[in-house]
Amino acid sequence: MRTTQDLELVHLTKRYGDTVAVRDINHVFAPQSYVCLLGPSGCGKSTTLRMIAGHESVSEGAILLDGSDISTLPPARRGTAMMFQSYALFPHLSVRDNVAFSLKMKGIDKAQRHAKADELLELVDMGHLAERLPAQLSGGQQQRVALARALITEPRVLLLDEPLSALDPFLRIRMRAELKRLQRELGITFIHVTHGQDEALALADEVVVMNNAVIEQAGSAREVFNAPKTEFVARFMGGHNVVSLPGGARYAIRSDAVRLADDGHAATVTSVEYQGDRVAVTTRLADETEVVALVAEEQFFALPKSPGEAVCLAWDEGRQHRLQS
Numbered sequence: 254m255r256t257t258q259d260l261e262l263v264h265l266t267k268r269y270g271d272t273v274a275v276r277d278i279n280h281v282f283a284p285q286s287y288v289c290l291l292g293p294s295g296c297g298k299s300t301t302l303r304m305i306a307g308h309e310s311v312s313e314g315a316i317l318l319d320g321s322d323i324s325t326l327p328p329a330r331r332g333t334a335m336m337f338q339s340y341a342l343f344p345h346l347s348v349r350d351n352v353a354f355s356l357k358m359k360g361i362d363k364a365q366r367h368a369k370a371d372e373l374l375e376l377v378d379m380g381h382l383a384e385r386l387p388a389q390l391s392g393g394q395q396q397r398v399a400l401a402r403a404l405i406t407e408p409r410v411l412l413l414d415e416p417l418s419a420l421d422p423f424l425r426i427r428m429r430a431e432l433k434r435l436q437r438e439l440g441i442t443f444i445h446v447t448h449g450q451d452e453a454l455a456l457a458d459e460v461v462v463m464n465n466a467v468i469e470q471a472g473s474a475r476e477v478f479n480a481p482k483t484e485f486v487a488r489f490m491g492g493h494n495v496v497s498l499p500g501g502a503r504y505a506i507r508s509d510a511v512r513l514a515d516d517g518h519a520a521t522v523t524s525v526e527y528q529g530d531r532v533a534v535t536t537r538l539a540d541e542t543e544v545v546a547l548v549a550e551e552q553f554f555a556l557p558k559s560p561g562e563a564v565c566l567a568w569d570e571g572r573q574h575r576l577q578s
C-alpha cells in the first residue's frame with residue numbers, strides 16, 4: 254500500500270553527455286522495506302543510488318521523500334545516508350570518532366556525540382573496539398564501523414552500494430544476515446545495490462531488476478524469480494530455461510520443473526553435473542535450444558543418463574511462464 258512516507262522516483266533520468274545512465278524511471282519504494290537494486294554491470298544501479306543520496310545531480314525528474322522533492326537538497330539534509338563500498342573511513346580517527354564525525358560537523362558536543370557513537374557501535378557489535386584505528390580492523394569490522402557511521406544521522410533510508418562485495422564468501426553470508434536484522438530492528442528502508450542474484454533473493458522484500466538504464470521488473474523476490482516478465486529477467490535471475498513453443502511464443506521454465514520422462518520434448522544430453530542433492534542434466538532440443546533439468550539425486554541414479562544419450566523432457570504446463578516479447 255502506498256503512503257506519504259514512501260520514497261518515490263518520478264521520471265528520473267541521468268545523462269552523462271550522450272550516455273543515458275538512467276532513463277525515465279518511476280518507482281515507489283515501500284517504507285521500512287529491504288530493497289535490492291539488481292542488474293548487470295553498467296545498467297545504472299549505482300547512478301540511481303547516488304542520485305537518491307545526492308552525490309549525483311538529477312538530469313530530469315524528481316526524488317520524493319514524504320511527498321517532498323529532495324532532489325536538489327544537499328546529501329546531509331535529505332533524510333538518506335549512504336554506506337560506500339570502500340567504507341571511506343578516516344584513517345587517523347579512532348573508530349568512535351569516525352562514527353561520531355557527522356555529529357561533530359553539526360556542532361554536537363563531544364560527550365553527546367560519543368554517547369551516540371557508542372550506542373551505534375553496540376548495535377553493530379563493535380563497542381569493544383571503539384578506541385582502535387581503522388587500519389587495526391579486519392575488512393568485516395571496518396564495514397560495521399561504516400554502517401554505524403551512516404546510521405548515526407538517523408536516516409529514513411539507508412543506501413548501500415555493493416556492501417558485501419569486498420568480503421570473503423563466509424563473511425558475506427554472515428553480514429547479509431546482520432544487514433537484514435539491522436533493517437528490521439531499525440524499521441527503516443534499506444536500498445542495497447548488488448549484482449548478485451542470490452544476495453538479492455536472500456535479502457530483499459522487493460527486488461528491482463535494472464537493465465540498460467531502465468527498471469525491467471520489480472516485485473517480491475519470489476515473484477521476480479517465479480514469474481520473470483522478460484527473457485532478460487529469466488536469464489539474469491538464473492535457474493530458468495527459455496524455450497520457444499509452437500505458435501512462436503517464448504516461455505520460461507524453471508530447471509527444477511523439467512523432468513526426464515518417457516515422452517515429451519526430444520532432446521540429447523550434452524553434459525551431466527553432479528551437485529550433491531541433485532544432478533544438473535544439460536540437454537539440447539532439436540531446434541538447438543539448451544534446456545537444463547535439475548533432477549533429484551536419487552531419481553537420477555535410478556536411471557542415469559550420459560552425454561550423447563537421447564532423452565525426453567517434460568514439464569507441467571502450469572510451470573511454463575510466458576515471456577513478453
Ligand SMILES: Nc1ncnc2c1ncn2[C@@H]1O[C@H](COP(=O)(O)OP(=O)(O)OP(=O)(O)O)[C@@H](O)[C@H]1O
Nearest residue numbers: 269272273274293294295296297298299300301448
Ligand atoms: N561519471 C560518469 N561519467 C560518464 N558516464 C558514467 C559516469 N558514471 C557512470 N557512467 C555510465 O553510466 C552507465 C551506468 O553506470 P552505473 O555505474 O550506474 O552502473 P552500475 O549498474 O552501477 O554498474 P556496476 O555494477 O558496474 O557498478 C554506464 O554506462 C557508465 O559507463
